[in-house]
Amino acid sequence: MSLDKEKNILIVGAGLCGSLLAIRLGQLGFNVCLTEKRSDIRTTTVDGGRSINLALSDRGLKALRMVGLEHKIREICIPMYGRMLHFENGETKLSPYSGRQDEYINSVSRNDLNRILIEEADIHPNVEILFDHDCIDVNIDESKAQFTFNGKERIIDTDIIIGTDGAGSIVRKELFDKRNDEKLSIEFLDHGYKELEIPPGESGGYQIEKNALHIWPRGDYMIIALPNMDGSFTVTMFNAYQGANSFEEIDQTGFRKYIEDGFSDLMPFIEDLEKSYHENPVGKLGTVKCYPWQDEGKTLIMGDAAHAIVPFYGQGMNASFEDVTIFNEVLDQGHENWESLFQAFQTRRHPSAVAIADLAVDNFYEMRDHVADEDFIKKRQLEMKLEQEYPAYYSKYSLVTFKEDLPYEEAKAKGRAQDEYLLKLVKEKALSEIDLNKLVETLTQ
Amino acid sequence: MSLDKEKNILIVGAGLCGSLLAIRLGQLGFNVCLTEKRSDIRTTTVDGGRSINLALSDRGLKALRMVGLEHKIREICIPMYGRMLHFENGETKLSPYSGRQDEYINSVSRNDLNRILIEEADIHPNVEILFDHDCIDVNIDESKAQFTFNGKERIIDTDIIIGTDGAGSIVRKELFDKRNDEKLSIEFLDHGYKELEIPPGESGGYQIEKNALHIWPRGDYMIIALPNMDGSFTVTMFNAYQGANSFEEIDQTGFRKYIEDGFSDLMPFIEDLEKSYHENPVGKLGTVKCYPWQDEGKTLIMGDAAHAIVPFYGQGMNASFEDVTIFNEVLDQGHENWESLFQAFQTRRHPSAVAIADLAVDNFYEMRDHVADEDFIKKRQLEMKLEQEYPAYYSKYSLVTFKEDLPYEEAKAKGRAQDEYLLKLVKEKALSEIDLNKLVETLTQ
Incomplete structure (x- = not known):
C-alpha cells in the first residue's frame, strides 16, 4: 500500500512557510488549495509600505534549493558577513559570523521573498491560491474550513488541512x-x-556599512539594523515594557534624548528614526511550543503555528523553511498513509523545534548582556581563530546557522557544551597561552 | 497611606475558591459581588446528581478555620487514614498516610462543601451573590465584566475583578x-x-472499607475510590486515551471484561459500575501554569484560573483554599494600594503554585507505577517507622499534606531530596539493618 496522492490538501496561510510548502507539494503533483487572509501580495502594499527584512541563512537556502529558487532569491539578498558592534563611545568593531569566507547570513525583504514564493506556487496548475480568505473556523473531524471572503461566509470541504497560519494559528486552536x-x-x-x-x-547609497548586521548592545536593551536593497536599513529596537530604558520610560522622557544618551552615532538619522518611532506599534516577542502537531492524518500544523520563536537567532524563517525540507524527506521515505507520514514528521521535527526555540531565547540574553562583555569578546576571538585554522571546528553559532544538515537539537547540545568549555578557558588563560591543536582535539572528539 | 477599602470587588466564579474568598473579604468589610454561571447550588441539582468528592487536608482545613467554618465542614468529612491497596490477586493492604495518629485526609462532597460556603458568604450584607451570570467578556482596563443572564446581556462596572473562574478562565484570557x-x-x-x-x-452501609482511599494500581492505569456520607463510593478510573488498557480499548473489548480481568474484587459492583461507565464522559487531566496573575491592581486571578493541577496529590482544592489564606496574610501586611497588594500576593504564591503542580504530576507516576512496587513499599514502611518513632520526621507526602504552614516549594525540595535518599537506602539495605537514629539525624539536619 502506498500514500493516497489524490487527496485534496488545503494549506491555510500563504506566508513564507505555507507558500513554500505549496510549491513543493505542487511540484510533487498533489492537489493543493492555498488560502491567505490578506490580499494578493503581488498587487497590494502590505505592512503600511514598511520594509521588514529577515536573516536568511543556510537552512533556509537549502529549502529554497530543493524547490529550485535559491538563485532567484540570492538576487534579492544582501550578504551580512558579521555583527557590526556599535559601542557607547561611538566606536565600532566588526565581529565576523564565521572564520570561513563562504559562511555568512543574508538580509532579505520579507515581502519580496513572499511575493516570489507566491508567483512560483501560482505556476502550478494543481495549486489554487485564494486571497482575502480569512479562516475563522476549522472542523477537524470533517476536514472542513470556514472562511470569510468578501464579507460572506465560505466553507471549503477538503481531505487534509495543513495550518501554516502563524503564531496565533486558528488551525492549532481547533486541533x-x-x-x-x-x-x-x-x-x-x-x-x-x-x-x-x-x-x-x-545619492541612494547606504548610510552605514552595508554588509553587516548592526548591533548596539546596551545591557538590558539594544538596537539592531539590517540592510535593504534600496539603500535603507530596517532598525529594530528591543526594550522592556516597563522600568529603566523601557518603552514606557522613553515615551515619557522622549525618544530623541534616549538616542542622544545611548546611541550617539545614530543621531545623524534622528529625524527619520523619530518619525517611525511615533508611527509604529510595539510588537510582542513570544515563543510557542506545542504537541502534537497532527490529528489522524487529516490535520497538521507547521511553521510558526507549530513553533513560533523569538527572532534572536535569525532562525524563525529558516526553521519554517526547514520544516518543508524535512516534510519532503519524510514524504520520500514512502509512508503507507497520511497518519503515518504526519506522525513521522512530528516525531522527527518536534525536538528540533524545541531546540531552536530555546537557542533563540538564549541568544536574546547573549546579544543583550554579553556581546559587549570582555570574556565574551575574547571567546569570539578564540572561536574565529579556531574556525579560520581548523575547518572541522564549528562554533555554536556556526553549528546552528551554517551546518544545514545538522538537526537543531544536536547543534544545541554540542554548541552549549563548547560554549561552556571555551568561556571557562578564556577566563583562566590568555589567548596566547591556549594550545589550539589540543583544544580543537578536545572540542571535536 | 493605606489600602482603599471602599473599592467594589467583583469575584467571577463562585466555586470553592471564589466563595471562600467572598466569605473572607465579606468578613473584612469589603464590598463584594460574587457571580456564578450556574444556578444557585442551594436549590438545584448539579452534575446530573452525581456525587463528586475531593480530598480535604490540613492546608484546606486551615483556610476554613480562618473563616470559622472548620467544625461545620468536619461534620461532612469522612476521615481516610491511609491508602487501601487492592492487588490483582484480590489481596488488600492498608498503607497509612502518616505514622502519626492525628494525621489523615478527608473525603468531602464537592457540592455539600460548596453549598455551605455559599450559605456562609450570603450571610454578609456586603456580599452580593448573582447566580446564572455567565461571564463572556472582561474589559481589563475599565474593570467591566459582561455577562449573559436570562438570555440577555448585562454589564457589571466595578473597581477590581478577581477571576476564580477555573482552569478555562475567561478573566485569565482577557488579562x-x-x-x-x-x-x-x-x-x-x-x-x-x-x-x-x-x-x-x-442496609445503607459501606460495601468496602469506609475510612480509606482505595487504590487499584495497575502500572499504566488505575482505579481509585473515595467514600461518601451516604454509604456510596465515588470511583475514578484513570486510563490512557489510546493503546493497551485505554478507554478506546475498553470501549472495544467491553468494560465488564476489563474489570473481570484486572479488578476482580470490583465484580460484586459490576452492574452499577457498568451503568455509570456508559453514562459518564471521559474528563481531561490538565496542568495550567501562568504568570503574571495581576494587572495594575485592578485584575487578579486565583485558584484553578491561576494554577490548575492534576488530582494526584489530592491538593487541587487545598491549594485553592490556601490561596485565600495567603491572600489574607498579604492583606494583613498593610499595603498602600491594590497593585502593591496583588504583586506581593503573586510574588509570594506563584512559586508554591508551580511546586504543587509539579508534585501532582510526580504523584501520577508514583501512584500509577510504584505504589505496588517492592522498593516503594519498603520505603513507605521505613517512612512509617520513622514517623511513628520520630515526631520531627515528615515524609514528602506528609510535608505536602500535613505541614500546613510549609510552602509547597519547600515541601517539594525537601521531600524530593528525602525520597531520593530513602529509595537508594532501601535498595542497598534490609530494613532491619538501617540505623534509624542516624538516618533521622541525616534527614532532618
Missing part, C-alpha cells in the same frame, strides 16, 4: 480543542520591539 | 490579551478519567 492530550506553552518576554527606518543617503 | 509579557503553559496528560459509582449496601 487542540478536538484532542485531549495536547501540550501548549506560550511565553512572552518582558521586552517588546519596534521597527524604525534609516533611509537611503541622498 | 493576557491585554498584557504583553504573559507566560502560559497548558499541558494535558495522555490519560483521562471517568467517574463511576459503588452504591451503598442494602
Whole structure:
C-alpha cells in the first residue's frame, strides 16, 4: 500500500512557510488549495509600505534549493558577513559570523521573498491560491474550513488541512480543542520591539556599512539594523515594557534624548528614526511550543503555528523553511498513509523545534548582556581563530546557522557544551597561552 | 497611606475558591459581588446528581478555620487514614498516610462543601451573590465584566475583578490579551478519567472499607475510590486515551471484561459500575501554569484560573483554599494600594503554585507505577517507622499534606531530596539493618 496522492490538501496561510510548502507539494503533483487572509501580495502594499527584512541563512537556502529558487532569491539578498558592534563611545568593531569566507547570513525583504514564493506556487496548475480568505473556523473531524471572503461566509470541504497560519494559528486552536492530550506553552518576554527606518543617503547609497548586521548592545536593551536593497536599513529596537530604558520610560522622557544618551552615532538619522518611532506599534516577542502537531492524518500544523520563536537567532524563517525540507524527506521515505507520514514528521521535527526555540531565547540574553562583555569578546576571538585554522571546528553559532544538515537539537547540545568549555578557558588563560591543536582535539572528539 | 477599602470587588466564579474568598473579604468589610454561571447550588441539582468528592487536608482545613467554618465542614468529612491497596490477586493492604495518629485526609462532597460556603458568604450584607451570570467578556482596563443572564446581556462596572473562574478562565484570557509579557503553559496528560459509582449496601452501609482511599494500581492505569456520607463510593478510573488498557480499548473489548480481568474484587459492583461507565464522559487531566496573575491592581486571578493541577496529590482544592489564606496574610501586611497588594500576593504564591503542580504530576507516576512496587513499599514502611518513632520526621507526602504552614516549594525540595535518599537506602539495605537514629539525624539536619 502506498500514500493516497489524490487527496485534496488545503494549506491555510500563504506566508513564507505555507507558500513554500505549496510549491513543493505542487511540484510533487498533489492537489493543493492555498488560502491567505490578506490580499494578493503581488498587487497590494502590505505592512503600511514598511520594509521588514529577515536573516536568511543556510537552512533556509537549502529549502529554497530543493524547490529550485535559491538563485532567484540570492538576487534579492544582501550578504551580512558579521555583527557590526556599535559601542557607547561611538566606536565600532566588526565581529565576523564565521572564520570561513563562504559562511555568512543574508538580509532579505520579507515581502519580496513572499511575493516570489507566491508567483512560483501560482505556476502550478494543481495549486489554487485564494486571497482575502480569512479562516475563522476549522472542523477537524470533517476536514472542513470556514472562511470569510468578501464579507460572506465560505466553507471549503477538503481531505487534509495543513495550518501554516502563524503564531496565533486558528488551525492549532481547533486541533487542540478536538484532542485531549495536547501540550501548549506560550511565553512572552518582558521586552517588546519596534521597527524604525534609516533611509537611503541622498545619492541612494547606504548610510552605514552595508554588509553587516548592526548591533548596539546596551545591557538590558539594544538596537539592531539590517540592510535593504534600496539603500535603507530596517532598525529594530528591543526594550522592556516597563522600568529603566523601557518603552514606557522613553515615551515619557522622549525618544530623541534616549538616542542622544545611548546611541550617539545614530543621531545623524534622528529625524527619520523619530518619525517611525511615533508611527509604529510595539510588537510582542513570544515563543510557542506545542504537541502534537497532527490529528489522524487529516490535520497538521507547521511553521510558526507549530513553533513560533523569538527572532534572536535569525532562525524563525529558516526553521519554517526547514520544516518543508524535512516534510519532503519524510514524504520520500514512502509512508503507507497520511497518519503515518504526519506522525513521522512530528516525531522527527518536534525536538528540533524545541531546540531552536530555546537557542533563540538564549541568544536574546547573549546579544543583550554579553556581546559587549570582555570574556565574551575574547571567546569570539578564540572561536574565529579556531574556525579560520581548523575547518572541522564549528562554533555554536556556526553549528546552528551554517551546518544545514545538522538537526537543531544536536547543534544545541554540542554548541552549549563548547560554549561552556571555551568561556571557562578564556577566563583562566590568555589567548596566547591556549594550545589550539589540543583544544580543537578536545572540542571535536 | 493605606489600602482603599471602599473599592467594589467583583469575584467571577463562585466555586470553592471564589466563595471562600467572598466569605473572607465579606468578613473584612469589603464590598463584594460574587457571580456564578450556574444556578444557585442551594436549590438545584448539579452534575446530573452525581456525587463528586475531593480530598480535604490540613492546608484546606486551615483556610476554613480562618473563616470559622472548620467544625461545620468536619461534620461532612469522612476521615481516610491511609491508602487501601487492592492487588490483582484480590489481596488488600492498608498503607497509612502518616505514622502519626492525628494525621489523615478527608473525603468531602464537592457540592455539600460548596453549598455551605455559599450559605456562609450570603450571610454578609456586603456580599452580593448573582447566580446564572455567565461571564463572556472582561474589559481589563475599565474593570467591566459582561455577562449573559436570562438570555440577555448585562454589564457589571466595578473597581477590581478577581477571576476564580477555573482552569478555562475567561478573566485569565482577557488579562493576557491585554498584557504583553504573559507566560502560559497548558499541558494535558495522555490519560483521562471517568467517574463511576459503588452504591451503598442494602442496609445503607459501606460495601468496602469506609475510612480509606482505595487504590487499584495497575502500572499504566488505575482505579481509585473515595467514600461518601451516604454509604456510596465515588470511583475514578484513570486510563490512557489510546493503546493497551485505554478507554478506546475498553470501549472495544467491553468494560465488564476489563474489570473481570484486572479488578476482580470490583465484580460484586459490576452492574452499577457498568451503568455509570456508559453514562459518564471521559474528563481531561490538565496542568495550567501562568504568570503574571495581576494587572495594575485592578485584575487578579486565583485558584484553578491561576494554577490548575492534576488530582494526584489530592491538593487541587487545598491549594485553592490556601490561596485565600495567603491572600489574607498579604492583606494583613498593610499595603498602600491594590497593585502593591496583588504583586506581593503573586510574588509570594506563584512559586508554591508551580511546586504543587509539579508534585501532582510526580504523584501520577508514583501512584500509577510504584505504589505496588517492592522498593516503594519498603520505603513507605521505613517512612512509617520513622514517623511513628520520630515526631520531627515528615515524609514528602506528609510535608505536602500535613505541614500546613510549609510552602509547597519547600515541601517539594525537601521531600524530593528525602525520597531520593530513602529509595537508594532501601535498595542497598534490609530494613532491619538501617540505623534509624542516624538516618533521622541525616534527614532532618
